[in-house]
Amino acid sequence: MGIAETLAAIASGEEAAFTALYREMQPKMERYATGLLAGDGEAAADVIDEAFMDIWRSAGNYDGSGSAEGWIRRIVRNKAVDWIRKQKEKVGIGEGEQAEYEKNADLDDTPEQAFEKKSEGDELKREMNRLSDEHREVLWLAYFEHKSVAEIAEIAGCPENTVKTRLFHARKQLKATLERRREETGSGP
Amino acid sequence: MTETEFEEIALMLPFYANGTLDAAGKARVSEALAQNASLREELEDVKALSNLVEAGGNEWEAAREPADEARLTRLMERVAAEPKAAAETAPAPKKTQRVVKMEPEKPGFFASLFQPAWKPAFAAMALVAVAQGTMLYDNLGPANNRDGTYQTASGQEASGYRLLISIAPGASWSDIQALLSEYELSIVDGPSDGFIEVATGVDLSKADQRELEAKLKASPAIADVLKTG
Numbered sequence: 001m002g003i004a005e006t007l008a009a010i011a012s013g014e015e016a017a018f019t020a021l022y023r024e025m026q027p028k029m030e031r032y033a034t035g036l037l038a039g040d041g042e043a044a045a046d047v048i049d050e051a052f053m054d055i056w057r058s059a060g061n062y063d064g065s066g067s068a069e070g071w072i073r074r075i076v077r078n079k080a081v082d083w084i085r086k087q088k089e090k091v092g093i094g095e096g097e098q099a100e101y102e103k104n105a106d107l108d109d110t111p112e113q114a115f116e117k118k119s120e121g122d123e124l125k126r127e128m129n130r131l132s133d134e135h136r137e138v139l140w141l142a143y144f145e146h147k148s149v150a151e152i153a154e155i156a157g158c159p160e161n162t163v164k165t166r167l168f169h170a171r172k173q174l175k176a177t178l179e180r181r182r183e184e185t186g187s188g189p
Numbered sequence: 190m191t192e193t194e195f196e197e198i199a200l201m202l203p204f205y206a207n208g209t210l211d212a213a214g215k216a217r218v219s220e221a222l223a224q225n226a227s228l229r230e231e232l233e234d235v236k237a238l239s240n241l242v243e244a245g246g247n248e249w250e251a252a253r254e255p256a257d258e259a260r261l262t263r264l265m266e267r268v269a270a271e272p273k274a275a276a277e278t279a280p281a282p283k284k285t286q287r288v289v290k291m292e293p294e295k296p297g298f299f300a301s302l303f304q305p306a307w308k309p310a311f312a313a314m315a316l317v318a319v320a321q322g323t324m325l326y327d328n329l330g331p332a333n334n335r336d337g338t339y340q341t342a343s344g345q346e347a348s349g350y351r352l353l354i355s356i357a358p359g360a361s362w363s364d365i366q367a368l369l370s371e372y373e374l375s376i377v378d379g380p381s382d383g384f385i386e387v388a389t390g391v392d393l394s395k396a397d398q399r400e401l402e403a404k405l406k407a408s409p410a411i412a413d414v415l416k417t418g
Contacts, residue, residue, distance in 0.1 A: 015268060019225050019261065026256050041253045048256075049264055056268050061247035121252070124245025143242035155273040162201035171203075171238055 001066035011060035018056055025069075026052075029076050035140030036080040038128035039121060047083050050074045052108050070154045078153070081133055135170040138163050190225055198228055202235045232397040350393045351377060354405060357412040364410035372401060386417060 001009070001017075002023070009017035010026050024144045026048060033044035033051075054075050061069050137156055139145040142163075171178070190198075204210045205218040224229050234266040358364060369376070369387065378386035393401065405414045 015265065020267065022256075022261060022264065030253065030256070031250065034253065035246065039245070039249045041249060044253075045256065045260070049260070052264060053267060053271075055269070067417065119248060120241070120244035121248030122245075124241055124249075127241065139238075139242065140246070142203045142207055143239045144246040146207045146209065149204050151209075161200075164203075167203045168200055171234055174238060174241075175234065177241070178234045181237045181241060 003072070004062070004064060007055075007059045007062045007068055007071075010056060011062075020053075022052055025072060029072065032073060032140070032145070033076055033080050035128075035144060036077060036133070036137055038081065038091045038136065039125040043083055043087075044080075047079045048076065051079045054079070059114070063171060066154060069152075073155045074157065077137065123177075126176055131170055131173060135166050135173070138166045142167055190221065194221070195225065195228065198222075199223075202228075202232050203239075206232065206235045210225055211392050308309040335376055350401070351386060351388040351417045352384050352400055352402065352405070353379075353415040353417055354382045354411050355412055355413045356385070364408075368405070368408055369408055372404070384413075384415065 001020075002022070006017050006021045006024075030041075030048045032042050033047045034041050037043050037047065051072070055072060055106065058075075062068060105124065128139070131139065134156070140154055141152045141155060142149075147155070149160045149163050152163045156163060159167075201210065201218050202216060205215060210218065220231060232275045352353055354365075365385075368374070373390055374387040375390065376385055389401070400412050402416075405411050
């Protein structure tokens with residue numbers, strides 16, 4: 001049974017179909033949510049639970065247009081964005097102070113010090129937290145999940161050109177880090 | 190190579206690097222890379238970013254604990270405790286289910302009420318509700334006892350918890366009727382001064398009263414909720 005058929009079964013109230021969908025999709029969706037949440041695996045697991053509750057409630061709203069997985073991903077994305085917004089409200093910061101909300105960044109560190117004392121996961125977390133939700137999403141989908149531009153456009157709900165420009169701007173925003181990494185690995189021009 | 194061509198190719202580089210370009214796109218990028226050093230430098234940035242995301246992401250993956258059965262069990266308990274959205278057209282919940290099981294963010298609920306097929310039915314229900322409210326107001330009158338009991342159109346006196354609700358601008362009677370049905374509320378009085386008096390069919394604990402008030406206040410169809418008396 002494909003995902004679309006499983007959603008139809010869930011819409012008719014079949015709990016077994018819901019369990020099957022959870023078992024099949026939970027790891028992939030949690031990986032996606034982890035990317036959206038810049039590596040916060042615990043929050044990602046909670047987001048996925050909430051997303052699956054939404055799937056249970058609204059599986060009948062999937063109308064077959066677009067891929068069923070894309071439909072599920074959009075639910076996950078919305079839940080992740082809600083979570084991020086609530087976290088920002090909780091710590092009492094506004095959009096303009098987003099840079100301050102780099103909870104894993106030690107602002108006193110030079111980039112070199114930060115690089116040395118952080119693991120790859122920590123560094124990625126810090127860099128991802130510098131990006132907007134939209135940039136973080138396309139970055140993750142292109143570079144970790146290896147999605148095509150068409151697939152990302154469908155998931156993100158935007159034109160393909162927007163996906164490309166978001167990726168371009170994300171790269172430019174992280175340019176200093178990338179140049180340092182290139183020097184570290186000796187792959188500079 | 191023109192500036193526009195350069196930008197086009199630069200935008201394609203992440204997909205060249207992740208191997209998802211089609212054959213024609215791949216050939217176009219390869220050719221451009223062979224001719225242009227700046228593009229090759231861009232590609233190095235793309236590869237550095239790819240390495241960062243891959244390495245960091247793999248570390249996150251390694252740290253991620255797979256969902257255990259306990260998590261799924263807890264989720265299924267939540268599922269079992271919640272009426273199925275897809276079954277919204279099923280008969281109304283029984284009295285034993287009456288205390289507020291609807292989640293505030295239940296998607297598609299109000300939207301489903303605006304299906305064309307429902308409109309005549311809700312129009313008829315709204316007329317009945319208004320007529321019932323008018324009859325009740327006439328029967329009760331300001332001097333009648335309003336403490337703890339109310340009288341239905343059939344003349345039976347019933348106990349219950351009562352509230353005054355005002356309807357949000359833009360909300361329709363069908364919205365209100367759906368809410369009344371969801372929470373098993375009856376119109377007791379009004380409309381008067383912008384408020385309708387509604388009552389539950391049974392007495393509620395203080396906690397349930399607060400929960401009901403909160404749920405009604407959270408509804409987009411309701412502008413305000415006041416306690417009676």
